[in-house]
Amino acid sequence: MSSCTLPPPVYPRGYRTSRGEHPTERFCSVTTPTALTLPQATGRFGDFTVIDVRTPGEYASGHVPGAHNIPLDRIDEAAPALGSAAARGPLLIVCASGARSAKGCERLAALGVEAATLEGGTSAWAAAGHPVERPAGARTPWPMDRQVRLAAGSLVALGFTAGLVWPPAHWLSGLIGAGLVFSATTNTCAMAALLSRLPRNRPPKDAVPLQETLRRLAGRGRPGE
Incomplete structure (x- = not known):
């Protein structure tokens, strides 16, 4: 993986990762969430495995193309599969605005999985005119x-x-x-x-089961690969 040119976050003096590296030595060694702006993310979007941590209902209402849905409250369960995906390439965590994705990155960092969060989330993505995917007839619950x-x-x-x-x-x-x-x-x-447990926030009947999503992540980084 080529070195990252994005501006690194600020770390405490003497901070080292679990690999003994300084965080700026390698993008995927960052254990404190890295927040990427939309231009930074879209500039290398093909490098990322995208994880959407919104509820299944929110995800079905419109998501970044190719994103896998893993609700924030299932992050711990998904950590092993996400670790496998992160070993093959960087993870980009998204939500509606960036707040939940930042929490997801923090939790993953605590579990030893490195990821970046998208500032502004799916809302910023759609507002910039980028396409979103949604099943036909999907409801649109509030964020x-x-x-x-x-x-x-x-x-x-x-x-x-x-x-x-x-x-x-x-x-x-x-x-x-x-x-x-x-x-x-x-x-x-x-x-x-x-x-998140209300019916309108739960997965549609035709949604990909979480276990199938985890299987895909454990075996390959993106749908269709």
Whole structure:
């Protein structure tokens, strides 16, 4: 693999990878997520195995051509197959906006699998005029972050309104606020995990099963190879 010309991220003094290399010595040795802009990614798009970590419903509504769907909450299970794919070439993790893909990269780095995240995600990809793939007749669910905002806002409004009649209901608004603070502090989102289980966010009947996706990744980097 040729050396990477992308600007390297900043690392602590004396930082070394598990291979004993400095992170800038080799692109695929980076254990802290590398964020690529859309021009940087498209300039060498053919080099990447693309992993979409959105829910199956979001993925079916439109995804980067050739991307494999591995929901964020299944990353640990997929790590061995992703490690096999990463050994053959770089991984590019995408989501709707770049937030979940960054989390996925961080988790993979902790498991010893190196990957880059796409800034702006699928939204930036589509906004730039690049094509997206979607099954015929696929539904278009809202992005998960939008679903979370709707659910959290609705519960806060419900707690406030109900509290006008029954004051203890104000605790609901307070609990949701505390949950959002905890989510930001820990960089996790329990509400997103719950919403991902709703029928509209689950795989369509004709979706490729996760185990088949993992088999493909373990054996070859991209569909059709």
